[in-house]
Amino acid sequence: MLSRKTKYGIKALAYLAKQESRSPIAIASVAEAENIPHKFLEAILLELRKNSILASRKGKGGGYYLMQSPEKIRMSTVHRILEGPIAMLPCVSLNFYEKCEDCVDEDACSVNRLMIQVRDNTLAVLENQTLQDLI
Numbered sequence: 001m002l003s004r005k006t007k008y009g010i011k012a013l014a015y016l017a018k019q020e021s022r023s024p025i026a027i028a029s030v031a032e033a034e035n036i037p038h039k040f041l042e043a044i045l046l047e048l049r050k051n052s053i054l055a056s057r058k059g060k061g062g063g064y065y066l067m068q069s070p071e072k073i074r075m076s077t078v079h080r081i082l083e084g085p086i087a088m089l090p091c092v093s094l095n096f097y098e099k100c101e102d103c104v105d106e107d108a109c110s111v112n113r114l115m116i117q118v119r120d121n122t123l124a125v126l127e128n129q130t131l132q133d134l135i
Contacts, residue, residue, distance in 0.1 A: 006082040008036045009044045013053070013078065014134045017070040024056065024063035044082065051081045070135060076126035086126060087119040094119070 011034045016025055027045060031038040045064050048054045055067045066073070079086060080095070090098035091106055092115045099106070106112050 003083060005040075005044055006079060008034070008041060009048060009082045010075070010078060010134070012036065012041060012045060013048070013066070013073070013131055016054070016064065016066055017073075017131050017135045022065050024061065024065045026063040029063070047081060048078075053078065053081065066131075070131035073131040074127060075129040075131070075134075076123060078131075079126055086123050087115065089115045092116045092119050094123075 012030050015030050015034050019025060027042055028038060030036065030045075031041045034041075045054060045056075049056055049064065052067055053073060054064045056062065056064045076086065085093045085096040087093035087096070089100065089111070090096060091100045091103060091109075091112055100109075100112075103109055103112070
């Protein structure tokens, strides 16, 4: 299940992408427009800034803005920043692989085979969707 953190992050990014000008938008404006708790949104936007999706400006007229055009921001990148691995199990993760403790043979594991399909299909959707597609 998608966490609120990721859901709110995507909603905030879509809101910023919809703005005609690329000037900074105050956190309070985003929080109010998208019905997101201010403090929670502040932490989410900070994480997106640390990962070069957003930039910020302090002071009067300050706020957050996109560092790249919306068509360059892939949903797979946003998902990995806010949610972590796309795979539902560590044994099928492309970027965060870990062997399952209870698994004797990954090649014979029916759960592994199923989760590879889930990962591949989810990844295909997220890789082919950009922020531009959401606005």
